[in-house]
Amino acid sequence: MVEYTVIAVGAESEILRTRLWSRELVVKRRPAKPYLHDKIDAYLRRYRTVRECKMLAYARGLGIPTPAVYAVDLAECSIVMDYVDGVQLKELVGHVSPEQLVRLCKRFGEMIAGLHRGDVVHGDPTTSNVLVEPSGRMWIVDFGLADVNATVEMKGVDLHLVRRALETTHWQHQEQMLKAVLDGYQSIVGDGADEITRRMEEIRQRGRYH
Amino acid sequence: MVTICLGLEGTAHSFGAGVVSSDGKVMSNVWDMIRPQKGGIHPREAARHHSEKGPTIIRHALEEAGVTAQDIQLVAFSRGPGLGPCLRTTATMARVLALHLSVPLVGVNHCVAHIEIGCLESGFQDPVTVYVSGGNTQVIAFAGGRFRTFGETLDIAIGNMLDVFGRSAGMRFPAGPEIEREAQLGREYHALPYSVKGMDLSYSGMLTAARRLLSGGVPLPDVCFSIQETAFGMLAEIAERAIAHTKKRELLLTGGVARNSRLTEILSGVAVRHDVRFHRVSPSLAGDQGAMIAWTGILQYLAGNTVDVAESQVLPRWRTDEQEIRWRAM
Numbered sequence: 001m002v003e004y005t006v007i008a009v010g011a012e013s014e015i016l017r018t019r020l021w022s023r024e025l026v027v028k029r030r031p032a033k034p035y036l037h038d039k040i041d042a043y044l045r046r047y048r049t050v051r052e053c054k055m056l057a058y059a060r061g062l063g064i065p066t067p068a069v070y071a072v073d074l075a076e077c078s079i080v081m082d083y084v085d086g087v088q089l090k091e092l093v094g095h096v097s098p099e100q101l102v103r104l105c106k107r108f109g110e111m112i113a114g115l116h117r118g119d120v121v122h123g124d125p126t127t128s129n130v131l132v133e134p135s136g137r138m139w140i141v142d143f144g145l146a147d148v149n150a151t152v153e154m155k156g157v158d159l160h161l162v163r164r165a166l167e168t169t170h171w172q173h174q175e176q177m178l179k180a181v182l183d184g185y186q187s188i189v190g191d192g193a194d195e196i197t198r199r200m201e202e203i204r205q206r207g208r209y210h
Numbered sequence: 211m212v213t214i215c216l217g218l219e220g221t222a223h224s225f226g227a228g229v230v231s232s233d234g235k236v237m238s239n240v241w242d243m244i245r246p247q248k249g250g251i252h253p254r255e256a257a258r259h260h261s262e263k264g265p266t267i268i269r270h271a272l273e274e275a276g277v278t279a280q281d282i283q284l285v286a287f288s289r290g291p292g293l294g295p296c297l298r299t300t301a302t303m304a305r306v307l308a309l310h311l312s313v314p315l316v317g318v319n320h321c322v323a324h325i326e327i328g329c330l331e332s333g334f335q336d337p338v339t340v341y342v343s344g345g346n347t348q349v350i351a352f353a354g355g356r357f358r359t360f361g362e363t364l365d366i367a368i369g370n371m372l373d374v375f376g377r378s379a380g381m382r383f384p385a386g387p388e389i390e391r392e393a394q395l396g397r398e399y400h401a402l403p404y405s406v407k408g409m410d411l412s413y414s415g416m417l418t419a420a421r422r423l424l425s426g427g428v429p430l431p432d433v434c435f436s437i438q439e440t441a442f443g444m445l446a447e448i449a450e451r452a453i454a455h456t457k458k459r460e461l462l463l464t465g466g467v468a469r470n471s472r473l474t475e476i477l478s479g480v481a482v483r484h485d486v487r488f489h490r491v492s493p494s495l496a497g498d499q500g501a502m503i504a505w506t507g508i509l510q511y512l513a514g515n516t517v518d519v520a521e522s523q524v525l526p527r528w529r530t531d532e533q534e535i536r537w538r539a540m
Binding site: 168 | 351353354356358359360361364365399401404406407408409410439440443446447450451453454455475476478479480482483531
């Protein structure tokens with residue numbers, strides 16, 4: 001009998017912590033949503049589980065720290081992966097020094113840039129999906145919305161989502177944080193970064209009626 | 211003492227006048243919507259509609275409320291966001307009334323008004339709001355003194371998507387109700403692009419694919435059914451993300467598309483799953499109307515937030531999060 005502790009309930013998944021094979025692991029499970037059409041629900045749960053497994057491994061190959069995957073169950077739509085002993089970046093904002101915050105955000109930007117350089121977008125790059133270990137080492141998780149063969153547009157959307165997360169959740173620090181993320185991003189992507197940040201601005205202007 | 215406010219709404223296709231008192235009573239709420247014979251809404255035509263129908267609608271609103279113009283202590287108007295010509299026409303009426311009656315003028319944000327009237331009706335204190343209409347698709351919540359947009363469409367609004375599809379299926383504007391009726395007859399689900407990006411979403415790919423299904427011979431009821439299931443499923447997901455993220459305990463559905471029963475059913479399922487309270491704003495308060503402007507005008511006025519006529523220019527691109535919401539505690 002394996003024992004689980006629920007450590008988080010998100011919009012589409014539950015995260016359970018467990019000890020298995022002498023390792024600290026988490027099980028990420030996507031339960032059914034009875035209020036959605038069953039074909040849409042079945043498709044999304046399965047597609048995102050598969051996508052997440054693949055992209056966690058692919059991102060690692062690009063040198064981005066992600067939890068290792070040990071098992072996947074497509075009937076249950078669950079994934080068994082490494083437990084990261086860290087705190088969400090979201091929780092640290094306001095509790096670390098300004099210098100420390102800039103360092104963390106710069107590293108966040110570098111990680112996004114590492115993905116983009118490999119033509120991968122994360123799809124949900126919020127500060128909830130960045131984990132910081134006590135040592136300072138940072139991880140990026142939750143790849144269910146990630147995609148490959150990313151175009152400038154897709155990368156622009158990814159950066160737009162970073163900004164959106166900062167302005168809704170960290171409005172007191174959003175300017176410093178965004179600047180640090182973009183500095184980190186620029187330091188890895190180089191000259192190509194301009195085109196993508198311009199697209200980010202453009203995307204922000206769409207979808208509003210004027 | 212009770213303050214009585216006249217609110218004028220005219221951001222897009224509808225012109226409305228509502229009378230609301232500061233104890234939260236909607237005394238009247240009269241509106242009219244331009245219904246073109248074919249095609250969509252032309253901003254100039256809509257503005258002409260507002261200027262032609264406006265005075266009569268305002269008179270009806272006062273009569274229904276059982277008040278005279280002299281009883282009005284405050285005039286509020288939809289200052290933005292919206293179509294420039296419509297906003298200017300409405301603002302002109304509001305300025306004239308405020309000057310003529312020598313009462314203060316309040317410029318109200320249209321999106322904020324949708325939320326506040328929903329809170330008045332439901333008694334909700336601090337909801338995650340799903341605001342869906344012809345021109346807007348946003349998930350909004352209050353944080354740090356402002357209403358912040360947690361998610362929105364990256365291209366077209368849900369109502370616009372429904373209208374454009376409806377037009378290609380020969381339906382008249384607004385097409386939402388007819389699509390809903392057709393969808394009830396639909397049996398077979400056809401996959402359409404499902405596009406959620408973080409807490410944002412996109413409907414243009416879905417629209418193209420749905421039109422292709424229709425021209426490829428898929429029966430209209432099945433296409434409508436598939437559109438509703440996909441489009442509302444995406445909305446449910448971003449609403450869930452916002453609830454999980456903000457940890458708020460109330461979910462409010464408002465805007466013209468809130469009249470859709472299937473959307474209401476899906477979002478109430480979301481609320482059950484996340485153990486939050488749910489309210490769908492009643493049809494008469496869900497669409498664009500003056501009562502929401504009047505009520506928000508009162509809240510804003512009581513917080514000392516009026517505008518001089520000389521500085522009351524309209525704000526067609528007024529973002530929800532640009533306004534400091536002084537009447538809500540930080």
